[in-house]
Amino acid sequence: MVQSSILGFPRMGVNRDLKKATEAYWAGKISQADLLAEAKRLRLEHWNIQKKAGVDVIPSNDFALYDQVLHQIQDFGAAPPKYTSHGLNPVDEYFAMGRGHQKNGIDVPSLEMVKWFDSNYHYVKPTLQDNQEFKLTANPKAVSDFEEAKAAGIITRPVLIGPVSFLHLGKADRDQTVQPIDLLEKLIPVYVELLTKLKAAGAETVQIDEPTLVYDLPAKTKAAFKPAYEKFAALGDKIPKIVFATYFGDIVHNIEVLPKDVYAVHVDLVRNPEQLDTVISALGSKTVLSAGVVDGRNIWKTNLKRAIETVETAIQNLGKDRVIVATSSSLLHTPHTLASEKKLDPEIADWFSFACEKAVEVSVIAKAVTEGPASVREQLEANAKSIQSRATSKRTNDPAVKTRQSKITPDMYNRRSEFPTRIAEQQRTLGLPLFPTTTIGSFPQTKEIRIQRNKFTKGEITAGEYEKFIEKEIQDVVKIQEELDLDVYVHGEPERNDMVQYFGERLDGYAFTTHAWVQSYGSRCVRPPIVVGDISRPAPMTVKESKYAVSISKKPMKGMLTGPITCLRWSFPRDDVHQSVQAEQLALALRDEVVDLEAAGVYVIQVDEPALREGLPLRAGKEREAYLKWAVESFRLSVSGVKDSTQIHSHFCYSEFQDFFHAIAALDADVLSIENSKSDAKLLKVFVDEVYPRHIGPGVYDIHSPRVPSEQEIKDRIDEMLVYLKPEQLWINPDCGLKTRQWAETKAALINMVNAAKFYRQKYASTK
Ligand SMILES: CN1c2c(nc(N)[nH]c2=O)NC[C@@H]1CNc1ccc(C(=O)N[C@@H](CCC(=O)N[C@@H](CCC(=O)N[C@@H](CCC(=O)O)C(=O)O)C(=O)O)C(=O)O)cc1
Numbered sequence: 001m002v003q004s005s006i007l008g009f010p011r012m013g014v015n016r017d018l019k020k021a022t023e024a025y026w027a028g029k030i031s032q033a034d035l036l037a038e039a040k041r042l043r044l045e046h047w048n049i050q051k052k053a054g055v056d057v058i059p060s061n062d063f064a065l066y067d068q069v070l071h072q073i074q075d076f077g078a079a080p081p082k083y084t085s086h087g088l089n090p091v092d093e094y095f096a097m098g099r100g101h102q103k104n105g106i107d108v109p110s111l112e113m114v115k116w117f118d119s120n121y122h123y124v125k126p127t128l129q130d131n132q133e134f135k136l137t138a139n140p141k142a143v144s145d146f147e148e149a150k151a152a153g154i155i156t157r158p159v160l161i162g163p164v165s166f167l168h169l170g171k172a173d174r175d176q177t178v179q180p181i182d183l184l185e186k187l188i189p190v191y192v193e194l195l196t197k198l199k200a201a202g203a204e205t206v207q208i209d210e211p212t213l214v215y216d217l218p219a220k221t222k223a224a225f226k227p228a229y230e231k232f233a234a235l236g237d238k239i240p241k242i243v244f245a246t247y248f249g250d251i252v253h254n255i256e257v258l259p260k261d262v263y264a265v266h267v268d269l270v271r272n273p274e275q276l277d278t279v280i281s282a283l284g285s286k287t288v289l290s291a292g293v294v295d296g297r298n299i300w301k302t303n304l305k306r307a308i309e310t311v312e313t314a315i316q317n318l319g320k321d322r323v324i325v326a327t328s329s330s331l332l333h334t335p336h337t338l339a340s341e342k343k344l345d346p347e348i349a350d351w352f353s354f355a356c357e358k359a360v361e362v363s364v365i366a367k368a369v370t371e372g373p374a375s376v377r378e379q380l381e382a383n384a385k386s387i388q389s390r391a392t393s394k395r396t397n398d399p400a401v402k403t404r405q406s407k408i409t410p411d412m413y414n415r416r417s418e419f420p421t422r423i424a425e426q427q428r429t430l431g432l433p434l435f436p437t438t439t440i441g442s443f444p445q446t447k448e449i450r451i452q453r454n455k456f457t458k459g460e461i462t463a464g465e466y467e468k469f470i471e472k473e474i475q476d477v478v479k480i481q482e483e484l485d486l487d488v489y490v491h492g493e494p495e496r497n498d499m500v501q502y503f504g505e506r507l508d509g510y511a512f513t514t515h516a517w518v519q520s521y522g523s524r525c526v527r528p529p530i531v532v533g534d535i536s537r538p539a540p541m542t543v544k545e546s547k548y549a550v551s552i553s554k555k556p557m558k559g560m561l562t563g564p565i566t567c568l569r570w571s572f573p574r575d576d577v578h579q580s581v582q583a584e585q586l587a588l589a590l591r592d593e594v595v596d597l598e599a600a601g602v603y604v605i606q607v608d609e610p611a612l613r614e615g616l617p618l619r620a621g622k623e624r625e626a627y628l629k630w631a632v633e634s635f636r637l638s639v640s641g642v643k644d645s646t647q648i649h650s651h652f653c654y655s656e657f658q659d660f661f662h663a664i665a666a667l668d669a670d671v672l673s674i675e676n677s678k679s680d681a682k683l684l685k686v687f688v689d690e691v692y693p694r695h696i697g698p699g700v701y702d703i704h705s706p707r708v709p710s711e712q713e714i715k716d717r718i719d720e721m722l723v724y725l726k727p728e729q730l731w732i733n734p735d736c737g738l739k740t741r742q743w744a745e746t747k748a749a750l751i752n753m754v755n756a757a758k759f760y761r762q763k764y765a766s767t768k
């Protein structure tokens with residue numbers, strides 16, 4: 001019998017129940033016991049959904065209160081000392097690492113949080129010490145979750161991040177020099193102990209995720225797989241059978257380190273179906289293949305016929321007993337259920353499949369290959385109809401968009417003059433001081449803003465009333481920025497539910513949902529709009545609000561847009577048209593918006609591209625260069641329609657741009673703001689080495705945490721930056737937008753930031 005399996009299930013719940021519970025706990029509105037009870041209810045509900053869908057192998061320990069890597073950090077005794085010395089209870093210590101803690105005399109910032117591979121999910125980075133020791137906690141979550149499911153009558157497959165990936169995805173703490181992979185020998189005993197405990201609890205199999213195998217790995221990391229997995233193999237049946245799981249790419253380039261002695265190997269056959277043959281021939285003689293044929297990263301209905309063909313190929317090579325049907329990755333990256341979408345056009349809804357529906361898909365595929373297609377004829381026929389409907393629908397194709405794309409000329413990618421001419425012109429018209437201060441666009445999205453928007457969406461208030469409300473919000477943030485004495489204002493983005501969804505809702509070619517939430521980090525979720533057809537802009541999207549903001553501001557007002565790559569990456573993209581085509585369509589739509597903003601008197605325009613980095617193919621090489629070429633071109637196409645005097649900003653919430661700095665430079669943005677507060681300022685050296693002449697605002701404080709940075713801390717950051725950047729290049733801004741923050745902490749942090757900027761402005765006054 002061919003089994004069906006899922007690598008991980010979304011944990012938020014059908015109505016973002018986990019988000020609501022954690023935020024209520026943080027706000028002191030519910031007790032810790034209430035929070036843990038809600039988490040338990042959700043786990044049970046999700047296991048039962050999968051069981052009901054007919055999934056044979058159901059995961060456990062895929063659930064997390066904030067992040068799954070963070071649970072492992074804590075359970076392995078790898079919480080950095082600054083979190084463990086305050087006597088916080090384990091749950092609060094866990095949240096302190098995730099989001100910082102500033103209460104009752106304790107003041108610790110959060111650990112660094114970064115993108116999980118090329119997804120829009122963020123994990124907490126293991127942050128390790130030179131004298132790091134690991135010690136398994138008395139009651140590891142992997143074991144208690146397994147036992148919880150078992151008590152409910154479900155024998156699950158616990159999920160762990162593998163030792164090599166855990167270390168490779170980690171880093172040395174500030175001022176520490178340890179190379180995480182060198183800690184492998186110390187870490188393995190903790191895995192051995194945990195695996196032994198899982199076996200004792202009754203776990204027959206365990207899923208050990210080693211997704212780093214899809215990367216180009218340093219020799220030392222590559223070499224680490226062998227000793228680790230040999231050690232596990234030597235334990236025989238003292239530990240559960242291991243499913244060695246990789247996803248988000250192919251493993252062909254690392255195939256020689258694939259362990260032979262594991263029970264099963266999982267590969268992503270949605271992203272890289274072509275790796276099937278190589279992987280099959282590299283498997284140990286008894287190893288099972290877990291074939292990831294149902295997409296864990298997108299919402300399109302699986303083409304069941306095609307998936308069955310792939311699984312059949314594997315069966316022909318390995319036999320039915322050595323193949324498992326699986327999702328390509330965890331379903332964490334997909335929304336909970338399509339059943340919640342009451343407003344979607346039925347024609348379009350028929351093309352989608354969310355987590356609950358994907359659970360049914362894996363089980364149908366497994367049944368089809370076990371018992372024959374006749375056993376699931378009805379499902380296969382309905383599926384073929386949906387696939388055909390999408391392939392032939394008129395809604396996917398807009399000839400006017402294609403015509404416009406065919407008329408793009410080379411000059412449309414270039415600003416009129418080079419940067420020195422432009423900046424001189426901009427300095428003349430904008431008149432900004434040294435160390436200009438600004439923010440990244442959004443100000444706190446208060447409960448009141450969300451309530452009013454919700455009322456407007458439900459028709460409980462009129463468009464006029466909502467517009468008045470938004471204008472009042474803009475007035476308030478302009479006034480606050482005046483009081484703070486910032487230099488370049490923003491309108492605060494109060495009208496935006498999200499920086500991508502907002503644009504998706506205003507563009508033709510997109511569908512959007514009411515409940516399709518996906519976890520982004522911690523309790524934060526996004527509702528990615530879905531690209532269903534050719535994209536165009538039927539009307540201006542942001543001009544009204546920006547124009548109003550300009551009209552009430554005494555200082556330059558930045559217009560805020562989300563760039564083409566970010567719109568694309570944080571949407572669910574089409575899988576029937578190359579992403580470069582979709583990005584170009586978005587770029588043309590945004591180009592019109594940029595030109596319209598300038599015509600409306602907005603002379604500083606920021607086009608955010610935080611997702612440019614995550615779109616980078618995971619391995620270096622030709623594919624990466626090709627991506628960067630079309631990504632950079634899309635950005636340039638979107639911003640190059642303006643005069644020299646209009647200042648183009650771009651923003652990136654990551655600092656790891658060393659490996660593609662040439663692309664960042666090629667964007668030719670006049671000012672870049674980048675996340676930097678939690679990274680080593682040494683990373684800025686690349687700007688010196690590459691003789692980068694344009695302006696840069698490396699973030700001076702972290703916005704993911706409610707913690708208020710002191711003026712001195714900010715000055716220290718600026719000092720570090722000035723080692724690498726010239727004073728006349730440097731802008732002073734936070735790491736990213738402030739939408740997730742409360743007003744009190746926002747004002748307090750910005751007061752400190754502006755004071756720090758003024759200090760340096762005075763210090764360097766004579767050099768201007
Ligand atoms: C910058 N980031 C973003 C990423 N991806 C995006 N698509 N957008 C981003 O901004 N990726 C990288 C980072 C990740 N960071 C974040 C930061 C913040 C959030 C976030 O705040 N998410 C919100 C949801 C935002 C939203 O869509 N809000 C809507 C709906 C609000 C809502 O819940 N309404 C209630 C009713 C009102 C009420 O009673 O409160 C409801 O519908 O039930 C809106 O504002 O209208 C979050 O809360 O998680 C995400 C990623």
Ligand SMILES: N[C@@H](CCS)C(=O)O
Pocket residue numbers: 440441442499560608610651653736737738739
């Ligand atoms: N302008 C956006 C950028 C987030 S990456 C904001 O400020 O929220």
Ligand SMILES: [Zn+2]
Pocket residue numbers: 440610651652653735736737
């Ligand atoms: Zn950002």
